[in-house]
Amino acid sequence: QKEVEQNSGPLSVPEGAIASLNCTYSDRGSQSFFWYRQYSGKSPELIMFIYSNGDKEDGRFTAQLNKASQYVSLLIRDSQPSDSATYLCAFPNSGNTPLVFGKGTRLSVIA
Amino acid sequence: NAGVMQNPRHLVRRRGQEARLRCSPMKGHSHVYWYRQLPEEGLKFMVYLQKENIIDESGMPKERFSAEFPKEGPSILRIQQVVRGDSAAYFCASSRTSVGTDTQYFGPGTRLTVL
Numbered sequence: 001q002k003e004v005e006q007n008s009g010p011l012s013v014p015e016g017a018i019a020s021l022n023c024t025y026s027d028r029g030s031q032s033f034f035w036y037r038q039y040s041g042k043s044p045e046l047i048m049f050i051y052s053n054g055d056k057e058d059g060r061f062t063a064q065l066n067k068a069s070q071y072v073s074l075l076i077r078d079s080q081p082s083d084s085a086t087y088l089c090a091f092p093n094s095g096n097t098p099l100v101f102g103k104g105t106r107l108s109v110i111a
Numbered sequence: 112n113a114g115v116m117q118n119p120r121h122l123v124r125r126r127g128q129e130a131r132l133r134c135s136p137m138k139g140h141s142h143v144y145w146y147r148q149l150p151e152e153g154l155k156f157m158v159y160l161q162k163e164n165i166i167d168e169s170g171m172p173k174e175r176f177s178a179e180f181p182k183e184g185p186s187i188l189r190i191q192q193v194v195r196g197d198s199a200a201y202f203c204a205s206s207r208t209s210v211g212t213d214t215q216y217f218g219p220g221t222r223l224t225v226l
Contacts, residue, residue: 032212043217092211103153
């Protein structure tokens with residue numbers, strides 16, 4: 001059974017700080033990874049995806065992938081209270097399609 | 112440009128009744144996925160469909176649950192004889208292709224409450 005592990009949190013950071021969210025996965029063959037943000041009572045929305053080793057930056061968000069260590073992370077720079085949400089890490093179950101999700105890390109940005 | 116649409120947004124059923132959840136994918140998307148999120152839990156895959164075909168139903172409970180995606184109309188997730196443990200948020204997602212790097216976009220979800 002393929003799994004994704006995330007620290008459930010809550011992770012509390014002060015406004016303006018860097019929030020670091022981490023995820024480990026069990027399937028060494030996984031090629032692509034997705035970070036979704038989910039506000040309470042809402043549906044997941046895509047933040048970033050990454051499929052190459054290294055860093056991928058998009059605005060205040062940076063995804064980092066290390067396939068050798070089976071580790072993917074999401075950095076949020078200049079954290080804002082509006083970033084307070086649950087962040088879900090996911091990867092496709094078998095090369096294509098259905099996503100395996102972690103339980104998510106709850107982030108709280110304190111003003 | 113409508114995103115993924117789901118209805119109803121909230122559904123209340125008594126034990127033993129049937130629940131019918133609908134999902135219309137984004138325009139141009141032919142791949143539909145259903146996920147369930149129990150309170151304080153992560154999203155769990157249930158079923159993956161393309162038009163008129165079930166591709167993967169490995170996450171679907173063997174009894175009482177069924178899904179379809181007809182040639183015309185929305186995808187439907189049907190739960191017969193609901194029990195309290197079925198209370199959850201049910202999310203539908205769609206993608207354009209089945210390639211692993213293709214993004215799945217989520218609908219707003221249907222919150223099912225079983226009394």
